Amino acid sequence: MKSREIRLVRHFTGPVKPDYFELAEVELPEPGAGEVRVRNAFLSVDPYMRGRMIGVKTYVDPFQPGQPMDGGAVGQVVDSKADGFAPGDWVMSMHGWREGYTAPAAGLMKIDASLLPAQAYLGIAGMPGLTAYAGLKRMIGLKEGETLWMSAGAGAVGTAGIQFAKAMGAHVIATAGGPDKTAFCRSIGADAVVDYKAESDLAGALRAAAKPFGGIDAYYENVGGDHLQAALDVIKPFGRIAACGMIARYNDDTPAPGPSNLTQIVAKKLTIRGFIVTDHFDMQGEFIADLSRWIGAGQVRLHDTVYEGIERTPDAFMGLFTGANTGKMLVKL
Amino acid sequence: MKSREIRLVRHFTGPVKPDYFELAEVELPEPGAGEVRVRNAFLSVDPYMRGRMIGVKTYVDPFQPGQPMDGGAVGQVVDSKADGFAPGDWVMSMHGWREGYTAPAAGLMKIDASLLPAQAYLGIAGMPGLTAYAGLKRMIGLKEGETLWMSAGAGAVGTAGIQFAKAMGAHVIATAGGPDKTAFCRSIGADAVVDYKAESDLAGALRAAAKPFGGIDAYYENVGGDHLQAALDVIKPFGRIAACGMIARYNDDTPAPGPSNLTQIVAKKLTIRGFIVTDHFDMQGEFIADLSRWIGAGQVRLHDTVYEGIERTPDAFMGLFTGANTGKMLVKL
Known part of the structure; x- marks a missing residue:
């Protein structure tokens, strides 16, 4: 063969x-x-x-x-x-x-x-799904009624994250690039979507999008760079950030400088937790149980x-x- | 009057x-x-x-x-x-x-x-002392036998932090600027001290200083800028960073870019927690009890x-x- x-x-x-x-x-x-x-x-x-x-x-x-x-x-x-x-x-x-x-x-x-x-x-039932699940449940500890910003909302982790967060009873602001992807994020349940490619003021657009929900409690970081800068800018005090990737940085020839507003970590008393899914395989049973229930109820699709x-x-x-x-x-x- | x-x-x-x-x-x-x-x-x-x-x-x-x-x-x-x-x-x-x-x-x-x-x-018994204490105990969760990097080791929080961490049974690498301050950090118990003003390669100097202790488990952030960059570089996987200030940034006319190696937060699965002492006044009783014991035993001085x-x-x-x-x-x- x-x-x-x-x-x-x-x-x-x-x-x-x-x-x-x-x-x-x-x-x-x-x-x-x-x-x-x-x-x-x-x-x-x-x-x-x-x-x-x-x-x-x-x-x-x-x-x-x-x-x-x-x-x-x-x-x-x-x-x-x-x-x-x-x-x-x-x-x-x-x-x-x-x-x-x-x-x-x-x-x-x-x-x-x-x-x-x-x-x-x-x-959704594999690594990207578990990555979204562990980030929301264990790293962020997302609670019902809170508002999450999911970056890269149309990606594999983002698609899972938007649906899981909605199934957990949270409000979701998603970001994605271009009209097709923003429409897609909306179609899978995001309460509001910001097209980061169309916005010159990402933080301002997020602030406006989150206003009906009282602001952003948590940020799911997939992107880095200007997204992290905007997150530090708009997130509420005691906000939690889960970081499982910073794709905007992976193809850098030389490392680019980070956000200029890191002092917000102190001023807003933020928690940032980086993680890799392979350290969270112990959640697999709980994950598949929740996922089966959500798929059965039509709350999550592939x-x-x-x-x-x-x-x-x-x-x-x-x-x-x-x-x-x-x-x-x-x-x- | x-x-x-x-x-x-x-x-x-x-x-x-x-x-x-x-x-x-x-x-x-x-x-x-x-x-x-x-x-x-x-x-x-x-x-x-x-x-x-x-x-x-x-x-x-x-x-x-x-x-x-x-x-x-x-x-x-x-x-x-x-x-x-x-x-x-x-x-x-x-x-x-x-x-x-x-x-x-x-x-x-x-x-x-x-x-x-x-x-x-x-x-030491007031805000700077409680800031050091809450950072080590609650934000970092410093354990006996671990190695802490205390930045601004000769400052008010640093002086408390070095002595408290030693009293908790940890190893302490301190950083400070100039021969007088490094000598001072050593005199109050730091196991190793790096003069950041004398080092062109801060991360390399820290790595060498921490080698006898098996590397750096936790970082107490008072400085920001090149210190945070070095911390992300040298800290061990699953490292914890407590940030109660970034003094190097406070006098910036325009915000300076942050470290270029923030992807280490993901790669090393780090936790960064910003905090302000006023949210931790509930620790006051526990703090004064520990402090009195440490002062009584000669482990902490003013x-x-x-x-x-x-x-x-x-x-x-x-x-x-x-x-x-x-x-x-x-x-x-």
Whole structure:
């Protein structure tokens, strides 16, 4: 069984370019004892992967040039020499950026594709969903009746975050770039949406949007830069900020200066908590219980942007930085 | 009874200049019912007062031009028409920047000057002490065996913080500017001291200083700017930062950009908590109990810098920004 895969050509800083990736084909070996051979159906591309292309150890190891990259994937078992794994079973793995793989079954997670579509486990029921959930529940401690500003509201985490926060009984102000994305945020339940690309005064627009709800109690930080500056400006005293990413900064060649109003952290007695979803897997049970209830009640729905074909994976990844996705960005094989 | 007082001439931004203050004399009225007349013995000058000179409401109201300024003061009752207040009693008030005042006794706090010298209630046993205590205990949650970086280690909060953290069983790396202040920090118990004025690579110097203790677990932020940048750089994953001030920023004419490495908040999963001491007065009982025990055991001592005479109060205040003080800056009348 042949499998095409995307390899990293070299480490780089600055904007992502197509030349940094190459397509290659390999023959997948027969599974050995305890192994399975899997054909992937959906691949995930995520902003955090950008950090693994720089060649410096951050919170995950860098990708290696000449090797296929890793990432979330869901697929179906083709052959199995592992107990409990039969052909046709759906599995989630970190063996993404490739059409298939042969690997020990011990590193895979079986998923129930009858409960939710398989690709949901890469999005709202997967890492982006849990990221949104842990940020709102554990980092911010969002309460009913409070007002949340969700940045990057049309992204994978934002799409989950807007819906979860509404299901938790909060008011949600979302930000997104351009008329399509702002309309999308509204369609999934945001009470007010600010198009940050159309506003010269982001803080002023947020203040106006939040006025009917008495101001902003909490900020979910996905962006950094001018968004963080605006958040420090508009958030109410004792505000809480959860930061799981600052995508505006990831492609910087040289680090850009931060907001000039950090003294607001003191003046407003703010709490800022950075976090990475992998430290919050203990919430998985509680998360799936809440999510199933919310989906059952029609409060939360799935929203994906899907590119087709392994060769389009780099395009899908680059699209994350130009805002090509609404909801979770996926590649269908 | 006459009293001289320092009045604000006008609101201003940028560096503090002597012209912004003027000395005036007033006659203090006889106390009315429920009032006392008090002669101040010590006045406090504190960095937070800078914010009240700008003319914009922050977390406290601005000072008014032509009026005497407020601030912490300890003094003795001269005449009393208030129950429970007799001539000779020591009281703490916010009627500083003046030699005396007539005011309702209800707004004053009687202090026991036999337990600790009266001026201690403006420093280690007062707001700066409680600021250090609340930051370490509640904001950071400092634990025995951990390593703290205390910035502005020779200042009022820093002097308290170094001694309290040592009494709590932590290792302390202090930063201060110049050989006198670094020697002072060492003399009050800091395990290692970095002279930030002498170091071109603050983060590198901190990393080296913290190496014997396995790195820095927590940072007490008094400074902002390059100090915060260095903290984000060197602090360990899951590090906690308490921010009660950013003095390096208070005299900025136009806001300066913040650190360029804020993405470390996410990558290292840091928690940053801004706070103001007035929200933590509920800790006063616990604080005085711990402090008395530490002073009794010789683990904590008083350290003040004292200017003499009401007319020197502006100099004392300006000295806070040029680093003229070790420990708490006071004016003795």
